[in-house]
Every structure is written in C-alpha cells, then in structure tokens.
Amino acid sequence: MLRFVLRRLALMVPVLVGLTILLFAWVRALPGDPARALLGQRATPEGIARVNEAYGFNEPVLVQYATYVKALVTGDFGRSIQSGQPVVEAFVEKFPATLELGLTALVLAAIVGVPLGYLAARNQGRTLDTFVMSGSLLGVVTPVFFLAILLKLVFAEWLHWLPTSLRQDARIDATHITNFYILDGILTQEWDAALDAAVHLVLPAVALGTIPLAIIVRITRASVAEVLNEDYVRTAMSKGLRAGTISRRHILRNALLPVVTTIGLQAGLLLSGAVLTETVFSFNGIGQYLFDAIGQRDYPVLQGFILFIAIIYSLINLLVDVTYGIIDPRVQVS
Amino acid sequence: MTIPLPPATMTAPDADLDEPGVSLWRGAFRRLRRNPTAIFGLLIILAFVLVALFAPLLTVYEPGSAQWAGQVTPSSVPGPSEDHWLGLDRFGSDLWTQLVYGARQSLVYGVVSTIIGFTVGTSLGILSGGFVALGGRVGVWVDTAVMRLVDIMLSVPSLLLAVSIVAVLGQNAYAVMIAIGTAQVPIFARLLRGSMLSQGKADYVLAASALGIRRRRIVIGHVVPNAIGPTIVQATLNLATAIIEVAALSFLGLGESDPAVAEWGRMLVAAQDRFDAAPQLALLPGFAIAVTALGFTLLGEALREALDPRGRR
Numbered sequence: 001m002l003r004f005v006l007r008r009l010a011l012m013v014p015v016l017v018g019l020t021i022l023l024f025a026w027v028r029a030l031p032g033d034p035a036r037a038l039l040g041q042r043a044t045p046e047g048i049a050r051v052n053e054a055y056g057f058n059e060p061v062l063v064q065y066a067t068y069v070k071a072l073v074t075g076d077f078g079r080s081i082q083s084g085q086p087v088v089e090a091f092v093e094k095f096p097a098t099l100e101l102g103l104t105a106l107v108l109a110a111i112v113g114v115p116l117g118y119l120a121a122r123n124q125g126r127t128l129d130t131f132v133m134s135g136s137l138l139g140v141v142t143p144v145f146f147l148a149i150l151l152k153l154v155f156a157e158w159l160h161w162l163p164t165s166l167r168q169d170a171r172i173d174a175t176h177i178t179n180f181y182i183l184d185g186i187l188t189q190e191w192d193a194a195l196d197a198a199v200h201l202v203l204p205a206v207a208l209g210t211i212p213l214a215i216i217v218r219i220t221r222a223s224v225a226e227v228l229n230e231d232y233v234r235t236a237m238s239k240g241l242r243a244g245t246i247s248r249r250h251i252l253r254n255a256l257l258p259v260v261t262t263i264g265l266q267a268g269l270l271l272s273g274a275v276l277t278e279t280v281f282s283f284n285g286i287g288q289y290l291f292d293a294i295g296q297r298d299y300p301v302l303q304g305f306i307l308f309i310a311i312i313y314s315l316i317n318l319l320v321d322v323t324y325g326i327i328d329p330r331v332q333v334s
Numbered sequence: 335m336t337i338p339l340p341p342a343t344m345t346a347p348d349a350d351l352d353e354p355g356v357s358l359w360r361g362a363f364r365r366l367r368r369n370p371t372a373i374f375g376l377l378i379i380l381a382f383v384l385v386a387l388f389a390p391l392l393t394v395y396e397p398g399s400a401q402w403a404g405q406v407t408p409s410s411v412p413g414p415s416e417d418h419w420l421g422l423d424r425f426g427s428d429l430w431t432q433l434v435y436g437a438r439q440s441l442v443y444g445v446v447s448t449i450i451g452f453t454v455g456t457s458l459g460i461l462s463g464g465f466v467a468l469g470g471r472v473g474v475w476v477d478t479a480v481m482r483l484v485d486i487m488l489s490v491p492s493l494l495l496a497v498s499i500v501a502v503l504g505q506n507a508y509a510v511m512i513a514i515g516t517a518q519v520p521i522f523a524r525l526l527r528g529s530m531l532s533q534g535k536a537d538y539v540l541a542a543s544a545l546g547i548r549r550r551r552i553v554i555g556h557v558v559p560n561a562i563g564p565t566i567v568q569a570t571l572n573l574a575t576a577i578i579e580v581a582a583l584s585f586l587g588l589g590e591s592d593p594a595v596a597e598w599g600r601m602l603v604a605a606q607d608r609f610d611a612a613p614q615l616a617l618l619p620g621f622a623i624a625v626t627a628l629g630f631t632l633l634g635e636a637l638r639e640a641l642d643p644r645g646r647r
Contacts, residue, residue: 014482015482015485015486018483018485018486019486019489026502029502030501030502031502031504137632138624138628140631141578141624141627141628142627143578143581143620143624143627145581145582145585145602146602146616146620146624149606149609149616149620150616150617153613153616157609157610268492269491271494272491272492272493272494275494291586294501295587297501302494302497302501306490306494309490309491310490313489313490
C-alpha cells in the first residue's frame, strides 16, 4: 500500500511540473507584457521596472522559469495585485470556507443520493423510479448559478426562512480559530455562532450539492441494477437469506464501489461550482475570491490558486484510489 | 402435409433489429426511433434550432436595442403588454426578442465549441490510441506524452481552464468558443483512447492482421470507426454542458460583451438585482438554458442506450 501511494505521488510530479510550465507560459501569453499583466491597471513605469527586476523578466526565459519554480518551492506563490496579500496567505485564509461548503454539499448529496438511487433500482419501471430519475435529470441540466439564484429568491428573499448571504450574521461576534465556522463555534462553545454558521450554509450547500446528488443517484441506480442481476445475489436469495441481509451484505457492499469513485470524482465539479455558488451567496471562500480576481484581472491570484487547486485535486484522486483498494479487496492496488 | 415453421417472433420482439447485415449504427437508429425519451429530446432540440434559425421572423424588434429604457425605473420593470408580450428586460429591450436571439447565441457557441473539443480531443485520442496499437518505443512515448497533457488539463477544473484561456485570448466570441472547446478536449481524448484500446483486442483486429493488412490501415479503417460510438454520445451530452458553461462564463463577466448581442447567461446576471420586482427576467433565461440542456442530455442518453451492445437483444 505504501509503495502504491509513493508511486502515485511520484506520478503527480510530472503533471504538476507540466502545469507550472503551462502557468508560466500563460502569464507570458497574456495580452501586454507580463509585468503589465501582473501589475494590472496601476502599472507605472517604475512599477513595471520593479516587477521586471523582481521576477527577472529581462532574463532569458529558462532563467525566468527557474526563478519561478524556486519561488514556488520556497512557498512564494506571488502576491495579489489588488490587495498585495501573498497568494498563499489568501488561500489558507479562504480555503476552510470552501472546504466546509464543499464537504457539506458532498455529504448531503451522498446521504440523499445513495438511498434514492438504491430505491429507484429496486423499483425499476415503477412510479418511484420514474420520479427519482426525472428529478435527477433536472438536477443535471440546471445550471448551478441559476439554481443558486432560484433558491436565494424563494427561500431567502420571499419566504425569509434562511439568510440571503454571507457565512455568518455580522452581528454575531464569534471567535475564529480554524476558519471552519461551525467547528469554531463548537470549539469555543459559542453554540449560537455554530448554529448561525450552519444556517448560512444550507442554501449554498443545497445549490452546490444538486449536480453531484443527481450524478450519485444515477450511478447508484445503474450500479445496484447491475448487481441485482449477479449470480451471487440469486444464490443468496435461494439460500433463503433474509432480505435485509442480502441488501446490506451482498447488494450494497458490491454496488457502492463505483459510487465511492464517483463521489471522489466530484471534487473538480465542486470547485468549479463553488466559484459560481459562493458568488451568488457572497460566501467568503476561494470561489468568491477567484470570482473577484477574475473580474479585476488579478492574474497572480489566478495563477497561484489554479496550482493549489490542481494539487488538492490530485491528492483527492489519490485518496479515492486508496479508499477503493481498502473497501474492495479484489482490487490489487499495486 | 408440411410442418408449420415456428413463428419468427418467437425469439424476441426486437430480434429483427439485429438480423445479420444490420449495422451497429442502423440498428441504433431504429432503436432510437422507438424510444419516446429520444423523440422528446429531439423535439426540444428541433424547437431550439428552429427558434435560433428563424429568430428574425419571430419578433419585430432588434435585440439589445434598449429602445424603451425610459420605461424601466429602479423599482419596476414593465411586465407583459400589448406591444411586448413578455414585457421588457432590465435595460429596456423587448424580453421575448432577447430570449429568441439568445437561442441563436447558445446554438452557435454550443455547436462550435463542441466541434472544437471533439476535433482536437478525438485527434489526440486517435494519436494516443493509434500509437499504442502500432506498438514500439515511439508509440509508448507518444501515448505517454499525450496522456500526461490530458492529465494536466484534467487537474484544473474545466471552468477555471476556460477562464484562463479567455484571459489570454481576450474577451470576445471566438475566445469563449475556443475556451469552452478546449475544456472539453481531455474528455474526448481519454474516451476515444480507452475505447480504441478495448477494441484493439477484438477478433476482427486479429483477423485483419492475419490477412496481412497494415497496422496503420487497421487502426484508421477498423478500430477508429468501431471505437467512435461513445465519443459521439459524449459529444451530444457535451452540447448541453457547453451551453451551460457559456452561460457560466457570461455569469463571471467573461462572455460576449457587446450589448447588442442577446445572451441567456448575461440576461440572468443582469436580472439578479431586480428579483423582487421582476423575477421573470431571471426565470425565463434560466429555464431556457435548462430546457435546451435537457434536450441534448435526453438525446445523448438515449443514443448511449441505443449503441450499447448489451441493449441489443
């Protein structure tokens, strides 16, 4: 297992090196010269000269790339044009919010999606199946931002059941240790703060979780339907095992394997979706920060965040493969 | 007295579909015609294409004209009236006109970007899968290089990939199409390569090589046509994704910037601050995007089912 993990980590290296080359080339391909692109509208001749000096834009390209990689290795991912804040610092500050939102959305999608998909497969062709499958189809085709806008309109602005935006009510003076607001509330025993953060999470998480939910429903249904036709299920039935035992030990155990992979693969989708969802709900995470960076052409932020996101994404994929090996002994991880 | 032959229908009701001589595609087409879901999807697509093509005949106004901007106040947007049966939009253009012309944009953007993604993606897939099939050290190298490139592209969420490309190419229609198309490339490349590799073990490949046909001809003439099916299904499904992503780029402020061009995603963004007064400004373009995407998704899934060999009885 350890060898497998190490080998997979080693395989990440060429991908990440390739990505740094592309990102390096990307900044140079931006309209105007790179110093101007990095400085944005506030570029003054002195500023450009300073950036050219600092980033070595006057040096040969290979030297420039070496400088860039050296900076990355020492943890310097550049600074935001707008705020001057180091990109790493901004990422560390904003990421907990997105992780909190993404995990909630994914857990929600899995808790609702797996049972629905299972029920649909067990009732193939009946009303329940049609209903669930049509619903999941709607979930797949509705744009995330449209759903987010709809939810906000109905549940926040018309019904006033839930807050329209932000991560926590501004009037709550909560202590933040980890920047995971719910966790902070629990750690400091400020229960009202934790509850308020949870309430603020509902609409964004539902909006973000809908597409993964729909996908999980469809995969679960397909997978359960396939397992139902397997010989071992028929054998289990003919042995006279109780229906519950068959469902748990024989059907679900086998059918959930592709579902686990699918859940893991939603990470990329969640990150794309987070940019849109967080923007609609002014949810202060990396999604909204990226949205602002895009609007202000804050390229160092984009460059740094894309690299961070790619690293996280690759690690999640590795985690999925390892989990797969653990829950399915038939898969030889080597 | 002759012994009556057993009725032909004894095997399976659909047995005639796969009698010898009926090709995979013709069989799939026949199954598709009998599938109500596919027909429903096709009808949606047909309606969408007709509206897009004949937009000028469906309305008497010009898109993005903002002719009646004077009637729009910060607190109200005029609703349906005799002259404007869906009312005005936030900038004082006819809402129906905007919606109808928006279909045009979505169709062009969706189709062109998917063609870009399909062409580049399948070329990479053929390159990679073909070189694996041809074997040799060069083959492995080409395959590895192409697949690493695909891995790199897949490690960046597709929306961010599209955003980075628009940043380089500038904010215009071509940039949007190229960006959305490029974001689709890795999917097509991986899919076709995988499908070519599994076809490579088929008996007909063995038979063809036994006949002494050159490897290159086997790959191009036999493996690719047999392996392309899933890629075409994916292209249909990707049309849905592309239309949604174009709207998403507009939502991020990176789409078409010309106010005279109507675009569903931008209509949604503009409607956001008029929710209470005029929710239809957001609802109609949103539904338009979702219904169009539904049409392509239904057709794509029906196509997938029809092409699935397990579905052939």
